[in-house]
Amino acid sequence: MAPVSAFIDSNFHGGAISLVSAADVRGIELRLRPDNASEFAQWFYFRVYAPRGLEQVLHIRGVDTAAFPKGWLEYRACVSADGQDWRRTETSFDGSTLTIRHTPTTDVTAYAYFAPYSAEDTQALIGTAARDPRVSVDVLGLSLEGAAIQRLTVKDPRTTAGRPPLWLVARQHPGETMSGYFLEGFLARLLDPTDSAAQALLRAVDVHIVPDINPDGSRRGNLRTNFAGANLNREWDRATPEYSPEVLAVRTALEATGAGQLLDLHGDEALPYVHFIPADMPAPLLDRRAKFERALMEASGDFQTEHSSTLGGPNNPRLLSHWATRNLGCLALTLEMPFKDNANRPDPLYGWSPARSRRLGADMISACVVDLVK
Ligand SMILES: [Zn+2]
Incomplete structure (x- = not known):
């Protein structure tokens, strides 16, 4: 032939x-x-x-x-x-x-490499959520190429406590597109008026979400860096306007609100398991982390604590979660979802997928409730 x-x-x-x-x-x-x-x-x-x-x-x-x-x-x-x-x-x-x-x-x-997540997908995620009167959208700053770093804030008018919010940040590593699908599942459940756990969470804390902190890297099809070559998750204690303005923009907003809990959403190229990376933190936070992990294991059949990667080190303030624990005193965790599959529950047709990322995002609400609703 x-x-x-x-x-x-x-x-x-x-x-x-x-x-x-x-x-x-x-x-x-x-x-x-x-x-x-x-x-x-x-x-x-x-x-x-x-x-x-x-x-x-x-x-x-x-x-x-x-x-x-x-x-x-x-x-x-x-x-x-x-x-x-x-x-x-x-x-x-x-x-x-x-x-x-x-x-x-x-x-x-x-x-x-994994199901892509385009700028239009991000804008649809934001626009869908923004139809809810409890959701506001603002721009925290600009990327090096001038793209908006957007934030969604979910605020239930009945919340009075004034406690520091729950923060979620996605796409520091722009090729880790599963975090976009995770946020779709998380937001759909968070805004469901019939979901009692979501209602309880929103009465306890506001929720701040940055769906894409690295829009230049996302557009250019980068795996890990912004337009200048900065790995944003190695910039949190040394960000500059010339090299990593995306981190500066989000860091300024984080410092303004503080955080009760922070989830930094990632994908893991090598490990076929959903996990949080190890982190050094004071004993009270370690207790909270253990409780949070137990709650997530109960809520999600995909989460586990046996296998985890150690990339970046457990106490490196250049990483968002470690920086936040140290500087904001909050329970801050780096979530890793697999690029391959969950080896504990393999799916021959789809592997780890957008659908399972969404499901994990929805299940995460249950664990956040256990940690944040007193
Ligand atoms: Zn990552």
Whole structure:
């Protein structure tokens, strides 16, 4: 059979790949494209145009030099015909090349490291929530490229206590798109007037949410950094207007309100488990953390405490959660969701997915209630 060529496109929000050759759809040659101003490479998102029904074999070469080479072990790529339903497809890793195989039923197929979350998705999340009279939206500052760092504030008029709010921050690492889906589930339940736990939480504290602290990185398809190459989750005690204004904007708002609890939402490239990263904190906060984790395990079949990563160190004030514990005295936790799957409850069709991220977000309300509602 004569080779059939393909067309590869990644020139859209979040797109990232380097094309070497698309002369043969059964051997498309690709390389990862690093973040625009740093060495980090792992995220990919692109579309393949080729006649339906032909098996597509994609070789992404040199992935052993990616940010997290262990991320390729047992990894399966995400594939979608419509940009909505993202399923896993056959993927192998030989130590340096990631090979993805898929036979599409349409002439255009999207491939991604994980289901993408676009600026339009973020705006829909904000706009949907903002229809609720309890929700206000403001802009905390601008990114290096001038994009708005938006905040949602959920405030029940019946709340009188004036206690420090619950904060959630997403997309410090823009390629960790599961945090957007997490927020969809969290907000849908939080704003459900028939949900008694959500009502109780909102009567106890206001909730402040930053759905995308790194809009430049999200748009450019970066895994971990902003336009200047800053890893925002290593900037909290040293942010500058030139290098990390996104952190300065959110930090100023955080210092203005304080925080009763803070959740920093992430994805873990290597570990196939939902977990909080370890953190040093004073004994009363450790007790709260243990109680919070027990409550989350009860609420969510996906959360566990046996496996966790130690990236960044347990007491590094450059990380948001550690900075917040130290400077705001709050229970601050870095949540990691898997890129691969939850090895305790594997899903052969979807792996870890938008739906499961939403479910975890909804379940998180139950744990927040246990910690914050006295
Ligand atoms: Zn992260």
